[in-house]
Amino acid sequence: MSAPFGADVVAAVCRHMNDDHAADSLLICRALGGHPAAIRARATGLDDGGMEFAVTVDDVEVPVRVPFAQRLTERAQIRQEVVRMYREACRRLGLPPRAAG
Template identity: 55%
Template sequence: MSTPFTADAVEAIKRHMNDDHAEDSLIIVRALGGRPGATSAVTSDVDAEAIEFVVDGGERVRVPWGETLTERAQVRKAVVRLYRDACGRLGIAARGEH
């Protein structure tokens, strides 16, 4: 797992995801992480290839970005893309702004 992100950047991304987008993470894990029955998903890591979650307090699940990220600014767009794809797969409406 290589990463173009500093440890501080990874911590900031994790904190933002867990504080502001916990429901989005759960939607991503259910639809794209192969865990349709998950009840919780906590962002645990981010690297160039994927975002990782701890699901239901134990199992680690990695969800690939679909491309290799090279800078921090790409993370937001990649998360929004995963979220919208996950909503589409689950047949639920995505919220407008992230």
């Protein structure tokens, strides 16, 4: 993993995803992370090329890496990319994305 973002940024993003967007993380891991049977997902890290999750499948927690569509160089790009991944996951799963807000 490359380290363009400091540990404080990574921790803040993971905390935000886990506290406020756990369901979104689960959709991302099901559709883009190759674990359609996952019942839980939590963000564990990220770098310029992707986001790391721990997903629970059949009562076993396994690591999952979901690559970003492009290398990220700025913190503001993280949110944009996670929103893109969420929308792509919804599209692949045939679910309507919730309204931005």
